[in-house]
Amino acid sequence: MSILDFFRAKDSENSASVARERLQIIVAHERGRNQQPDYIAKMQEEILEVIKKYIDIDQDQVTVQLDDTDDCSVLELNVVLPDEKAVETG
């Protein structure tokens, strides 16, 4: 730390730690997703198509997750249904 550093603007301070935190989060998130088999994304799309036939929902309201544990795999399908009123009026 020099005398000039002392007078420098504080807002640029330690952007590296912001970068580190953002990276830790996104990298952990993407690793989880990338370890899934290739067909999961395609399956998610097709499941969405079927649900769309009956209910008006968006892409981001359906998540498909495959969890592998030692001796079994769990396919988790999570659909956020819109509330009744929205469906009737929409």
Next chain:
Amino acid sequence: MAKIIVVTSGKGGVGKTTTSAAIGTGLAQKGHKTIIIDFDVGLRNLDLIMGCERRVVYDFVNVVKGEASLKQAMIKDKRTDGLFILPASQTRDKDALTQEGVEEVLKGLAEDGFEYIVCDSPAGIEKGAQLALYFADEAVVVTNPEVASVRDSDRILGILQSKSQRAEQGDEPVGEHLLLTRYDPLRVKNGEMLSVEDVNDILAIPLLGVIPESQAVLKASNQGIPVILDKETEAGQAYSDAVDRLLGETREHRFLELPQRGFFRRLLGVPA
């Protein structure tokens, strides 16, 4: 048995070709017969960095397609004994390389007595990049201390672990090596740049080397001389250390700290 090393990164512009040229040259300097192959079909640049652009007659795609022999296409480096370059084609046909074709070429090189085959990968995660890493025994992942580069490096590590031949056949995994380039200790000290520890924490693979940001790299590419030959510079020395580590020797990491400065320079914050 030839050892195949891929130099890869995902992100473009981080120093893959500079690194391929430096590592290939360094291995040959150590007495190992080495060839550097440019996998960047359509955007070849290894020839320029190695200073042999005017000697390209045939290229990698010609060999794969049987239009030229390996011997005709390989360029013998004029500066370093035992070093050869196989340039990429400038064709716009992205499918010019095939997995079988690449495998044939690599086999031919191994039979020719090459000890190291350095594959200079194109940027991205498309076919060219996948072909460059498919047959690799070792991977040098070139990364800048910057968010986009670190994220892309993590992505390419995932591909190495799932799409390489070693992964598909269930063999011992591809050896992973982190090479951090364009490192600026002053900016790290001021909290403006990810430190080597930060990047290492996130990617969690063994550190092969840290190449400091250096004017010598541009100067070397201007002249078509691999920067590792510039022994006076920090970048050249850092690459030499990295090659030694790749060969299994122990070298302490250098150039991670700011050079010592005099009292007044330190007081005024003037870079050394």
